[in-house]
Amino acid sequence: MFKTLKNDLPASIVVFFVALPLCLGIALASGAPLFSGLIAGIVGGIVVGALSGSQIGVSGPAAGLAAIVLTAIGALGGYENFLLAVVLGGIIQLIFGILKAGIIGYYFPSSVIKGMLTGIGIIIILKQIPHFFGYDPDPEGDFAFFQVDGENTFSEIFNALNNISPGATLVAVIGLAILLLWDRVLSKKAKIFQLVQGPLVAVLVGIVFYSLTQNSDVWGISSDHLVRVPIPEDAASFLGQFSFPNFGEITNPEIWITAFTIALVASLETLLCVEATDKLDPEKRVTPTNRELLAQGTGNIISGMIGGLPITQVIVRSSANIQSGGRSKMSAIIHGFFLLTSVILIPRLLNMIPLSVLAAILFIVGYKLAKPALFRKMYDLGWKQFVPFTVTVLGIVFTDLLVGIGMGLAVGIAVILIKSYQNSHFLHMEGEDVDDGRIKMTLAEEVTFFNKGAILKELDNLPEDSFLELDVRKTRYLDNDIIEILDDFAEKARNRNITIKLVSERGEVINPPSYIEFFKLEPKLA
Template sequence: MSNTPSLTANLRSDLPAALVVFFVALPLCLGIALASGAPAFSGLIAGIIGGIVVGALSGSQIGVSGPAAGLAAIVLTAIGSLGFENFLVAVVLGGLIQVGFGLLRAGVIGYYFPSSVIKGMLTGIGLIIILKQIPHFLGYDADYEGDQSFWQVDGENTFTEIINALGNPSVGATTVGFIALGILLLWSNVLSNKGKIFTLIQGPLVAVAAGILYYVLTQGNPTWGVAPEHLVRVPVPKSFDDFLGQFTFPNFGAITNPTIWVTAFTIALVASLETLLCVEATDKLDPAQRVTPTNRELIAQGSGNILSGLIGGLPITQVIVRSSANIQSGGKTKMAAIIHGVFLLLSVIAVPTLLNKIPLAVLAAVLLIVGYKLANPATVSAIYRSGWKQFGPYIVTVLAIVFTDLLTGIALGLVVAIIIILYKSYQNSHFLHRVDSDDAAGRHHVQMQLAEEVTFFNKAAILRELDGLPEGAILELDVRKTRYLDYDIVEILENFATKARDRGIDIEIIAVGKRVMNPPSYMKFFDLAPAVEGH
């Protein structure tokens, strides 16, 4: 029997969650498009396709896809050098390459990232959301929504932007931001336990409605009003033909341009990696602990990018901000992602003017709550208590994401995790047991037991122990548990055999069913030992 929930059985949970994700995704779609140097409508196209198409094809029940901030710098450079219509060809080709990755089962790459790095990614993203939304919360919108890099498009960095915002806040935007934040906290901490109505109607919807009402009532007031630049800005077509005119189509005549192919591979690689990382992180957040089929996810993402590129949209990835908002709002199945895409589609067709009355500070308040839940201090404390092997890669990932960008932060965290693995491998390549009492002849007995796998990473540790043996000792080398012995280690043992004779050290090798004293050749012995293979 399948454990996959019915797509319609959880609409009571999925519908409110979809609404929250819609409010989170709307400004991000627009902001990422602007940060990418693309038309604002292209971000909405990517959000709609990411919700409806990718949501339907994906095997993830709670992941949400759309335009990704991590690709903004790549897209900005590509559009500048290729032009937008030629860039769309690269998006289509990138999608085809992603489908190829999925068919070649490349999704397994996502499982090779340590848990500490993935948890660091979640906390880092949470801190980035908080830090990046403070200026929007205060009505200082010099930088685009969705710009997650430390060094921003406007020449500032994350912290100087906050300082500028604190020095030049908008009274109206800040006021409505605090009103929205108060509603959200009241709803989640108090009212949600008071009755079913408060779970059916989500706090973010009430906060957005209050924000629109505040804007309408204070419009024109120089002190308490919210200026137009602090509002959502969705393109408003004047006619149906004007609406259709917002779609752009790729120029396939430029497909032989080598730069387009380089861009396509870059988009495919970065988008696939970011998607796989987000899938891994989202699965960890899923209360039901479901596991997303990663190869199917790559095929779904690639299909979405093909369609997005064909009609003028930005590249798509699974996005942790939207996905975590979905989980925190109670989304149960992929219907939440699909419905959020439908909401985006209907809103840009039917009510763009109403959307343009939503203060960005209200949506910033929604994202501040999302960010805090991702960067929960209790999580940081728990990982700290788990020891330095977990906390080291975790904290490096967090800090690197805050001070660089998402992919750089993950790469640095992964490097630290690998270094720790190598260090522990260096420590644990073998077990050394020394017998305290000497035999009748006064000779030291030393037993060295090699691990199951011994590679060139362990050379330094083994050399150190062999060189530290006292003259005239008896060494018992136990390889009964060893299944793989690197040629480099055999070479070390060969060289030590010569030195041992000069130092009066006798060597006894113990294998499964064998006990050989002072073998003339380690290589010959290990070739005959059935317990050791692969050297």
Template structure:
């Protein structure tokens, strides 16, 4: 864990700068106190990062849970929501102990790649208004339809008449620094590798704000800056932590909310784990059951001290990877940086322009949604491209879970279509007597899904045909298929169709009962 501090520490700084506005924005979008988002970020970094087996995953408050949290706060109150978060954490620990982490491996690669690309596009679209100093939409609001009645694209149109010159100028300067640092300066020496471009861009942004705060045209107003809560004293700092209420622990609504949080948080985490492992240059595999246990422990602790629910988050994780992070020390250190910053330097953090942070996220989004990936998926064929595009569309115009669900449904449909098509191979031979010999070779596994395709081919057989059905390679034949053959026996007799079955035991002509024959096949030779 300590071998790569020279790479992990600079990466943790980048993740720290990405995490601050997201923690605050997600709390705002959830209708929760701003400090609750920071608590979740700290716990996600230090506690979850310490327990997790993920080398590069970074956890914190998730936008995908914002709608659930907002509804729960409205109906239950904030203290009762915290109790539901604790319950959700306990349930997640149970998921880990029951080894439910394997669920994440049942999502197709095309859907995972679509998820990464869709999130990249969302990051870019959501950061465009912030880049130009139009910050009416919270940083953590990733949904297409927003609570204020606007949507992702209408916010961009509204931005045109609300551009802040100062915020835009420093965003462009920050973007220039980031691009030059990565493309040119990082190859010039060790200093430029140790000191990351995002840190330089943020420092330049703070200096720009301080130098122009009295300017009429270039000054950046307070609503375009990071807004970390600043306590007046130690007592006011401690007062920002909230304990959960235990009064409703026996009510069904609390347990339903807790289970919903556990289920959604676990699913998002497993999907992000799969995506993060694919982005990992070393292709390390995260133990998913341990990850669920870590996330559950983090949610229990977060709920106990007033924090939002936690998941592994792909935005922070991808920023960690792209910044050169090597081990989970980068995630842990980003949590300590969040803790230290809100205790020691909250005033300095509040000098950071949001437009500079938007420039940093721009590059994160671009690396997730490179145009070359679309060409790559298109060349892979429609079976990969269609679920990929459906997932992206669902994420951009809905949210993460909608996109993933739609992509998974399309992926399952593709499997059903290919299974229908590949249930058998058909070979037709002409005989001297003018009849036809049809050879039908069944696949290794034939299930009810293949029933329609096989029945279609059987019904196409002409009178006086000779059917050879080869089941030599078939290891599993569904009962539904045997029923079809038994039913077809009557039609075959009427159409004078002879049937020969070729199997491992040899061949048999026109068996009295196909079910009895295949039952016999199951017995040892």
């Protein structure tokens, strides 16, 4: 892990600045103490980061759980009772991991996962527009379409355009210009600009701007539009911010219902995020999902024991980590230590950071997730990919994360059922000769994303220095998810000295450079 520290340290700084306001905002949206969001961020970074098998995923409090937390705190009769549900939810997640429930994530189509990433990118941009202009009375963690004050995503943007803060907007524009200049020009000019990241410079400029203009009637930035970290007066008041679960309520059935709900939703969000971050990973590493559930369960037990919100792996922070060059789990762990030390040592300095500068940083993250070229790419793949993708994006933007994913999954299943009603779908292995390392894999007449788990398992179990003959002559429908799996496996095959011979009606090809391009030219599969 320490070999990539030069990449992970700058990335951890970016993740820290992204995570800080989100931790506070999600706590505010959840009706929980602000410090509980920071606890969850610290535990998610240090504990879950250390235990997880994900190299680039970042965990912390999730906006998708805010509504559940808000309702549960009132229904269970207090925050201490809710913390007991978080601890029990963590134990249930451990049981999920032991029962190997992590395979669930493989049964979500690629189009839905890409739609989730794109939808979240759009939501990030839309939700940060009010902050960019220095107007947003809602918490930073509010990622649903309908907001806590009765407004929605778009009405809040119109309100912001009618209440622009000159100072906040100016420093946001300056911060955005710094980020673009750093990313497109300076980082390619000298090594110093790779070590010192643009987001850090933008934040420092924001602090200086606030300090110089805080007494100005025109350019001053209101305290409502700054980061707000709780400031303890002494060690006793700092320790007083921690809360502990009320184990006396462990026989309350409502506690157990809430615990199971937290475990189920948190596990689902985590598994979907794992699937998405693995697709974004430049090195195409595969996260062990059952180990991830064990790590998340342990994190939730510890977070609940000391007063923190429930934890999941979070796509906003994970994508910021990837886009900023993070290469190993050290970036997640270091960001957790940054959160810990900053709330202890420099809370007053953190409270001078304008939210508009952080909005500029998130603009870049959102754009990289939702590039316009991706819509064209999905359209070119055909209606079977484009329709679930589009439904997922629209569902996330106009409802919330889980509802949008559910809508996309429903459409994806409908598409597969329409395509699959004529034929069964299965994976068939034959002719394995252990002695000479030659293995023949014949794909069925129809192979869909339902077969992802089985195919991944077979490919990962191939021994080193083997020869795989992949026969697709009988295949009439090959899902894009399977083609992507083969494309991702090509890099692993080279590393493990596995030769692949692809046999199709057009002939035989040894180690094709691109399976996606190859199958585009296969008439029966195009």
